[in-house]
Amino acid sequence: MARFVRLIIAAAGICVTATQADAGGQGAYVFCDNGLRCLTAPCPSNSALDLASGKIVKGVSIDTSRLSQQDKALDLQDKLYAGKLVVDGAIVNRQQTFNGRKYSLPTLVATGIERTSRDSERRHCSAH
Numbered sequence: 812m813a814r815f816v817r818l819i820i821a822a823a824g825i826c827v828t829a830t831q832a833d834a835g836g837q838g839a840y841v842f843c844d845n846g847l848r849c850l851t852a853p854c855p856s857n858s859a860l861d862l863a864s865g866k867i868v869k870g871v872s873i874d875t876s877r878l879s880q881q882d883k884a885l886d887l888q889d890k891l892y893a894g895k896l897v898v899d900g901a902i903v904n905r906q907q908t909f910n911g912r913k914y915s916l917p918t919l920v921a922t923g924i925e926r927t928s929r930d931s932e933r934r935h936c937s938a939h
Contacts, residue, residue: 837901838863841928842873842919843894846937852909859902859919860935867935868902871917882924894936899923 838861845858847869855870875887877900890896900921907916 837899837922839897839899839925840902840919841894841896841932841936842871842891842898842921843933843936844892845869845935853907853914853916858935859917860932861902862897862932868917868919871902871919873898873919873921875921877920877922878924885924894933895928897925897928897932899925 840862841860842857843859844856847854847856849856853870857871857873858867858869859871859873860867873891875883875891878887885896887896891898898919898921900919900923902917902919904915905918907914
């Protein structure tokens with residue numbers, strides 16, 4: 812029985828690690844409109860620059876529901892569209908359905924606003 816319990820604990824640890832790896836971990840991102848336009852969904856018209864790795868994630872949407880009321884009080888839509896903010900959060904893959912097809916799409920789950928972004932951090936944005 813003790814061996815069985817250790818096996819379950821080890822399996823649970825592997826699942827937690829896989830979930831954290833899939834989420835990409837907490838980090839700082841510059842989310843914005845990248846200027847791409849398309850005719851069908853899903854459309855990669857938004858992207859997020861991971862400041863730690865320098866990697867640009869295309870086709871990402873943003874979930875601002877976990878931001879504080881203070882952060883939500885900012886003129887978020889325009890600032891996010893133009894890439895003017897550094898957002899704390901994590902990128903997770905979420906299942907979404909478009910035209911009857913299921914897609915696993917990246918979503919930046921924003922948990923805070925860190926600061927104003929620099930020009931060099933907005934280069935991937937269409938408004939830059």
